[in-house]
Structures are given as structure tokens and as C-alpha cells.
Amino acid sequence: KIELKHGSHRIGKRTDEVMQKWRGYGLGQFIHWGLYAIPGGEWNGKQYNGAAEWIRSWNGIPKSTYDSLIYKFNPVNFNADEWATTAKQMGAKYVTITTKHHDGFCLWPSKYTSYTVANSPWKKDIMKPLVDAYDKAGIDVILYFSVMDWNHPGWRYDIKTKEDSVAFEGFKQFTRNQLIELLTMYPTAKGLWFDGTWDKSWVKQAEFADQLETEMRKLRPGLIIGSRFRADEKGKRHFDANNVLMGDYEQGWERKLPNKIEDVHGNDWDCVMTVPENQWGYNKAWKGHIKTANELIEMTAKSVSLGGNFVLNFGPQGDGAIRKEEKQLATQIGNWMKINKEAIYNCQYAGLEKQDWGYFTKKTGGNKLYMVVFNAPVSGAYRVKLPAKMGITKAYALATPTQSLSTEEIHTNEYFIHLKKQGGDQPFVIVLETKNSSDNSGNVYDKAKT
Numbered sequence: 001k002i003e004l005k006h007g008s009h010r011i012g013k014r015t016d017e018v019m020q021k022w023r024g025y026g027l028g029q030f031i032h033w034g035l036y037a038i039p040g041g042e043w044n045g046k047q048y049n050g051a052a053e054w055i056r057s058w059n060g061i062p063k064s065t066y067d068s069l070i071y072k073f074n075p076v077n078f079n080a081d082e083w084a085t086t087a088k089q090m091g092a093k094y095v096t097i098t099t100k101h102h103d104g105f106c107l108w109p110s111k112y113t114s115y116t117v118a119n120s121p122w123k124k125d126i127m128k129p130l131v132d133a134y135d136k137a138g139i140d141v142i143l144y145f146s147v148m149d150w151n152h153p154g155w156r157y158d159i160k161t162k163e164d165s166v167a168f169e170g171f172k173q174f175t176r177n178q179l180i181e182l183l184t185m186y187p188t189a190k191g192l193w194f195d196g197t198w199d200k201s202w203v204k205q206a207e208f209a210d211q212l213e214t215e216m217r218k219l220r221p222g223l224i225i226g227s228r229f230r231a232d233e234k235g236k237r238h239f240d241a242n243n244v245l246m247g248d249y250e251q252g253w254e255r256k257l258p259n260k261i262e263d264v265h266g267n268d269w270d271c272v273m274t275v276p277e278n279q280w281g282y283n284k285a286w287k288g289h290i291k292t293a294n295e296l297i298e299m300t301a302k303s304v305s306l307g308g309n310f311v312l313n314f315g316p317q318g319d320g321a322i323r324k325e326e327k328q329l330a331t332q333i334g335n336w337m338k339i340n341k342e343a344i345y346n347c348q349y350a351g352l353e354k355q356d357w358g359y360f361t362k363k364t365g366g367n368k369l370y371m372v373v374f375n376a377p378v379s380g381a382y383r384v385k386l387p388a389k390m391g392i393t394k395a396y397a398l399a400t401p402t403q404s405l406s407t408e409e410i411h412t413n414e415y416f417i418h419l420k421k422q423g424g425d426q427p428f429v430i431v432l433e434t435k436n437s438s439d440n441s442g443n444v445y446d447k448a449k450t
């Protein structure tokens, strides 16, 4: 074991109520919105091939020209209640909203920089109406904050000279000031989702970042902070030099999903996902593979089946409206969630062997198992292997709870659930009510002698 002052300060999952609620969210919404939504991945009629929110880094645009987009920020169609309603209709239980992305533009009237909404034609705070609208909709708010800030003169990618060091000290104070400011102005926020923390300059600030995290947690007890915020004094990120998770949940699943339970090392985690291949901010060109509702529903079920949350990104337009394709996806996912939410909310890894037909989830603190079916077997027989001494008392399709399904024991603790071919192209859920059977009725299945 390596002696660490600034490694992880907790082994194992948080057990407090706030984190237990976070663990049960299942589905969340990510919002990426800022000045980058105005060009929307295009400049002077030319399309930028990278992620739209990174357009400032494109050689084709002078940095000062991008920075003057602040004078064009006037989202006349911005309506916080409409965004919250879209999330509600989708069935999201929490939202992560960009307060400041890498370009440094603040969606709140920060007093520590002039590069904020207050100095745009819009003038007004964007974060307050958003936080209030989502709170009113019963959707918990997490604030996204990029440490990397291309607009601040003190930002450095690495600390090489005395000048770098002096400049970065100022930047560190600025960062601390803004974070305390955000937690003070939006006290109902349940957590912070940090980004832009991979460069050496920040990785070298183990002590400062550790002290800042401690200060934020003291200011806002229960605050949820992921593994991407800070590195330990060995420069280790997400997991410290003893391989212990930093922060409250693993924040490494960006545009990718774990495949098996071993991949998540018994930790809480969330997966943040774009609808196109890699566009977080609004991109006019809705190109490449656009994930379908069924693909996104499967990613949600897969995430919950492996003990995580799935957070789907929306990139509102520069005028503040959410694009029709994203609204349509929210509606389609929401229609599925209306029927099947019981298999997603407050569910966890079931501890069962994965079968070909889809994913198991298990109600936290209950005796219900859910089979979220994406690949119905041609036989109509769904294989289920349960732990010893666990029996099935009832099986039914979630959509038709009064029609019990026949359950055939085919081997020790192994069953077929029989359900004839369902129509339609929608994934569906089978519920298994289970009980622990103490009786060890004679085992009729002998192992072959080989």
C-alpha cells in the first residue's frame, strides 16, 4: 500500500441518502449549451469536423473572433421550463448542465470574470431559471464545470516557468472562487460534474484540489463529485496509486459503456453519451450514425444492469430551442419508460449470469427481478439461472401483469420462462417475483461423471 496524502478518502460506495438516491436515478439528461451553439459546427459556410463545442480550437477561426461570440448571445427562444419538460417526458431523474465549458463562457453572472451572460445582449442569468425549472419538475440538478478555461489568461496546459507558476496560482484562486460562487448561488444543486482536468497543470495540483474538494463538501454536505475532478500526488486520475476510486463515482464512461460487471470494480458510475458519434454542443450537421431510441433504451438498460446511470446529451441551438430530432428521441424514450420505468428506477446489478435475450435488473431492497428483453428467443423460452435457494413465485410481462407466464425448471436453479413471440419492435420487460426457499427438496439433477 502506497502512503498517500491526496488519494481517495473513502473505500467502497457511499451509503448516505443523497448517494442512494443518485444510485437509483437510472436515466439522466446532459445539457451542453454555450457560445459554441451559435456557429453550430460551421464557420463561414465550412463545416468543422470535430466536436462542435471544440470549434474554438479550429485553426480556421481566430480565437478573438470566437471570443466575440459573447456579443451574439441572445437566445430569444430559450425557455427553461421547455427544457425541463423535455427531460421529464423522457423520464430523466437528473440533469447535468454546463455552467462553463472549455471556452470559459459562464452561463451565470460570475463576479470573477467579465466573460459571462451578464455582458451579452441577453444580460440575464441562465443557470437560475434552469435550476428552478428542473427543481420544479422534480429533476435533480448536477452542475458541469470545466476546469480548463481557454478564456482565462492564467490557464496553462503545463507549468514550466516561474511565470507559468505565478499565472496558474491566480487561475487556481479564480477556479476556487467560481466553484464556491456556484455552490452558493445554486444551493439545491446535488453535485458537480468536472471536466477539463486532464492537463499536467491541473494534475500537478493534488494538494490544492484535494483541499478544494474538502472545502466544497464542507460547504455543501452530501455534494456528489465524481472521479474526474482531481489527481493524487502521484498524478493518478480516476483511481489513486492504490487503485482506489477517487470521488463518489467513476466518471470515465464517456461515449462508451462497460461490458461486464468486472469492468466497474464494484463502484458507482455514470455513462455520458452523445446522440451522434461525438457532438456535445449543437451541430447544424446532424450527420454520421444518429443513435435510435431503441439503441439508447438498450444503453440505459445495460447501464442499470451493471449498476450505473445512463446520461443522454442534448445540445440546444444557439437561439435556445431544443432541436426537433432530440425532442423526438426524448418522446420515444419517454414512451418506453412510461411502461417499463419499474425496471430502471431504483434498480441495480442483479448478480445473475447474463443471458442472450437481454439484461437483468433487480429492484433495490426488493425481491423483484426484471428481464429487459431485446433479443426474443425464437423458441419463446427465456433462460434464467438463479442463485441456490432462490425460487420464482410469479412471472409476468410488465405490460400484462395479470397474465402469469409458465416457468419450467430445467436444471438445478435453472428455468425456462415461456412467452410466445411478442409483436412489435419494442424491447419489453418480464418480471420475476422471487423468494428464498429454505427447502432443499432432493436434488434430481446429477452431474455427469467425466
Ligand SMILES: C[C@@H]1N[C@@H](C(=O)NCc2ccccc2)[C@H](O)[C@@H]1O
Residues within 6 Å of the ligand: 032, 051, 053, 054, 195, 198, 254, 272, 280
Ligand atoms: C463531456 C465531454 N467532455 C469533453 C471532451 O471532449 N472530452 C474528451 C477530450 C479530452 C481531451 C481532448 C479532446 C477531447 C466534451 O467537450 C464534452 O464536454
